[in-house]
Amino acid sequence: MIERVTIKDVANKAGVSVTTVSRIINGHYEKMRPATRQKVEAAIKELHFFPTASARRLRTRKSHTVGVLVGDIGNVFSTLLAKGIGDVLQPVGYDIVLMNTNNSLLSEKRSLERLYELQVDGIIVQPDSRYYKQFASIVDRNIPLVVVDREVDDLPANISMVTSANCDACYQVGRTIQQRGYDNILAISAHFAQASGQIPRISGLQSIANELGLSFHNIETRGHDRQWLADVFPQQLARLRGRTAVISLMGPVLFDILSICQQRHLNFPQDFGLISFDDWSWSQYVSDGVYLLKQDMELMGNIAAHQLLNQIQTRKCGGPTTILPVNVVDRPSL
Numbered sequence: 001m002i003e004r005v006t007i008k009d010v011a012n013k014a015g016v017s018v019t020t021v022s023r024i025i026n027g028h029y030e031k032m033r034p035a036t037r038q039k040v041e042a043a044i045k046e047l048h049f050f051p052t053a054s055a056r057r058l059r060t061r062k063s064h065t066v067g068v069l070v071g072d073i074g075n076v077f078s079t080l081l082a083k084g085i086g087d088v089l090q091p092v093g094y095d096i097v098l099m100n101t102n103n104s105l106l107s108e109k110r111s112l113e114r115l116y117e118l119q120v121d122g123i124i125v126q127p128d129s130r131y132y133k134q135f136a137s138i139v140d141r142n143i144p145l146v147v148v149d150r151e152v153d154d155l156p157a158n159i160s161m162v163t164s165a166n167c168d169a170c171y172q173v174g175r176t177i178q179q180r181g182y183d184n185i186l187a188i189s190a191h192f193a194q195a196s197g198q199i200p201r202i203s204g205l206q207s208i209a210n211e212l213g214l215s216f217h218n219i220e221t222r223g224h225d226r227q228w229l230a231d232v233f234p235q236q237l238a239r240l241r242g243r244t245a246v247i248s249l250m251g252p253v254l255f256d257i258l259s260i261c262q263q264r265h266l267n268f269p270q271d272f273g274l275i276s277f278d279d280w281s282w283s284q285y286v287s288d289g290v291y292l293l294k295q296d297m298e299l300m301g302n303i304a305a306h307q308l309l310n311q312i313q314t315r316k317c318g319g320p321t322t323i324l325p326v327n328v329v330d331r332p333s334l
Helices: 007-014 018-025 034-047 053-060 076-092 105-117 136-140 166-179 198-212 226-239 251-264 297-314
Strands: 065-070 095-100 122-125 145-148 160-164 184-189 215-220 244-248 273-277 291-294 321-324 327-329
Touching: 007 018, 007 034, 018 034, 065 076, 065 105, 076 095, 076 297, 095 105, 105 122, 105 136, 122 297, 145 297, 160 166, 160 297, 166 198, 166 244, 166 273, 166 291, 184 198, 184 226, 184 251, 198 215, 215 226, 226 251, 244 251, 251 273, 297 321
Parallel strands: 065 095, 065 122, 122 145, 145 160, 160 321, 184 215, 184 244, 244 273, 273 291
Antiparallel strands: 291 327
16 A cells, blocks of 8 residues: 655655645745755655645635536537636636536536535536525535526526626527518527526517517427427428528537438528527538627636636625627628
């Protein structure tokens, strides 16, 4: 069995006290002879000594770790969100415990419990639950919290949140749809989590459709495969009278629509207009490009990380709500 090198071993090797080694590890060199510091640092290097996380936590009362919960690490959105968080927190000395909840309420609850055990200094969560009770224990433990991307219905006003203007973006794009001569809006969604950015998007589309006298329809794909959608989508298109604008409410759904278009020989904008949320810069190579509603996922992560860092540094939980704009990339698909 290999024994872990301890601070006492370093002290014995350097011929100094444990207190002296501890002061050097923590960067306190005041009133210390350079020769003493050199001996200790040489001993640390020779013995390959690293302070344990638990020992550092006892000294500083901080773990220097932050928990980040994402709904689906396989979705590029979540990956870029996590990157934006890491770009801010890692340079200032925080390690990130990234946990994939797989859009499961039970997995989310277990992940939170694991982060409590790890005594993380703060938590950023892309929520699966629509209800605050799932996250209330974070605040009860005085752990800084930032909710990101998806909205929680009853989130207290003092809890920090960073999200996109999903409802307003869809409301505004409805006006563009009418101005370009369309009669129908056909949304295609995939509600993998109880909380979803698609909920306010549908709300915005429904509101503007009612206001402008457009017909609104939604195909929910969760629980079905691409072949099911390949059958249902053309049937729904055929039933609608007039011109139809189709909007993919999340990036991965766009892949399905493009595949179906190829399979069923459908073309846009000839057979229908096409709009999509997010594409991660590849849809420009599809035909003449796809009309996009783009979110800046890395910026969202940056802001969430800064808000969390401010709570940690000030030792005050809570913060503002930041709503980021959704940018329009106009392409001939609409």
